[in-house]
């Protein structure tokens with residue numbers, strides 16, 4: 123494999139592990155106590171220096187602030203993180219700098235302050251334009267605030283917007299879901315992500331459903347609303363370029379697309395993941411431990427997994443089949459070998475017969491009918507270490 127040796131450009135992800143309140147379905151790493159915010163930020167500034175060699179001098183093409191809730195940081199705090207990155211890493215031609223933001227944070231004053239930062243794109247956690255949904259999810263904002271935040275961002279000159287939407291919530295009728303989708307187009311938003319509500323273990327939603335305090339989620343409703351998503355997005359001119367991501371032509375998320383293409387990235391902050399082309403690392407998912415180890419001992423706490431060529435291949439199959447560009451057998455032959463490409467092609471035959479995958483030249487592409495099962499298809503096509 124020569125993926126690592128062709129390393130030229132990369133992305134940086136910064137995880138801001140704080141939220142104003144806990145959404146019931148969330149299993150990301152965050153704390154609702156802001157007590158350790160200054161320490162974590164100091165530690166992140168130190169980590170940016172400590173990781174200076176991780177990307178081997180690759181030019182930084184994208185920067186992404188995720189969380190948690192990055193919009194809890196002031197513009198000054200964001201600029202300090204940028205300054206540290208710009209001082210150490212070659213940021214030659216920054217193509218995209220995204221910040222996840224919650225609607226209740228995007229006031230006119232805050233947006234004005236952010237104009238002094240390199241942030242060029244927002245991913246806004248709208249989830250729904252209906253208050254009943256937002257209440258079920260225990261989001262901190264209401265529908266009106268979501269609307270206001272989008273318009274305020276556009277008025278402040280931030281046109282490169284993405285919003286997150288969630289379908290499959292028990293109170294979301296098909297009509298209400300269609301209205302949410304129409305709103306994306308009406309508001310002139312070039313990109314959106316749509317996720318089915320999933321009930322993860324150890325979340326408040328999981329407990330509430332178990333204790334009969336919340337309505338359970340119906341997978342059939344989610345499947346029906348995924349079909350609505352496919353049809354309506356297409357009618358509105360959005361390309362369903364990744365299972366959970368849709369964009370007007372050419373307005374794809376660059377940072378995420380690079381990630382799906384297997385490009386390296388460095389993750390900074392508690393729980394952040396990194397990938398250098400050969401191995402994956404993930405920082406300790408504990409704010410106090412993360413900050414204490416860096417600030418007091420000069421030590422970064424992380425776990426690491428060196429990928430075998432087959433693990434790397436399976437990751438490529440999984441991520442590429444989720445995209446409209448598909449799984450490229452030529453890429454596999456080039457980066458692994460011809461036999462491996464033939465094995466992957468062979469494993470796709472059963473799904474080609476079901477019309478869940480089409481093959482054009484050397485590309486395997488999941489069909490509309492197969493999209494709902496993309497992850498299952500990919501995992502059934504995985505090669506095992508002995509093959």
Ligand code: SF4
Nearest residue numbers: 141144145148189190
């Ligand atoms: S704001 Fe985002 S990260 Fe924070 S709890 Fe809600 S879903 Fe999770």
